[in-house]
Amino acid sequence: MAETGQGERLLGKRYRVLRQLSRGSFGDTYLAEDSHRFQELCVLKEFNPQVPGKLALDKAQTLFEREANILYQINHPQVPRFRELLRDEGRLFLVQDYVEGPTYRELLDRRRAYNDRFSEAEVVQFLIQTLPLLQYLHSIGIVHRDISPDNLIQRNADGRPVLIDFGGVKQLVVNVRHQLGVAQPYQAADGTVTRLGTVGYAPEEQLESGQVSPATDLYALGVTALVLLIGKDPAELYDDRRDRWSWPEQIELSDTLRQVLTRLVAHNPEDRYPSAGQALAALNLAHPDPLSTAWAQPMP
16 A cells, blocks of 8 residues: 555555445445546455465465456446456455446335335336346356345436446355355354355345356346335245245236246246346337347447
């Protein structure tokens, strides 16, 4: 960490931290200015493998760099651009573009304060704008692993949903700690490691056995849409006693959206849509959006 002439501290001799955005078991996230790019705002996401010794940290950095190389492939307007992997005095950071706007969790909480929620038209638009993004990610072999209202931002500039906080890097922290025999902050009493994914949004195959696929993301997106529509958390939309979803009895929907959501959140991965593109096609039959195809493509 370098000092400026005014005694300020710069991470990587470049980034001036403005404030902390969030805390987590994997590390903290900061809003910063890039002194090399006209004080442009960016996000520094710290990943703390909590491993002992320099050799272990070097191994963690090597694995992080490998994962970061995968993230650098993403070139889509609805994903913050990954700028670099930064190492500063033994600390590891991923540097990303900053996206200004509220998360969908924040938007929903504001509405729930007035006993309101998202309309069917809004959720259909949300799905039509998000499914092409998943179609793109899955086409380059990337599964997000942790889709939820907390990890989607409605960008102020154009109102489009932007996907943040990719779970693959978090899973890397788990793997590094496991390989080096370091206890996990979410480790069970028997020593087993909790799989990544948000309970209620992640499907059973992910939480219980760590299996991830495009179907994993489709399930989480479907649950997110239901939460926005009904204004309740996932646990309130599922009947544990009968072991089935109870949301169909809680809301009146068009046949098209009901069928799409039912298939997105099917218990068996085989019963979900084979791809985000097919889910999008089903929605577009009733709600065509000429922009959806264009937004499925990467930026030039």
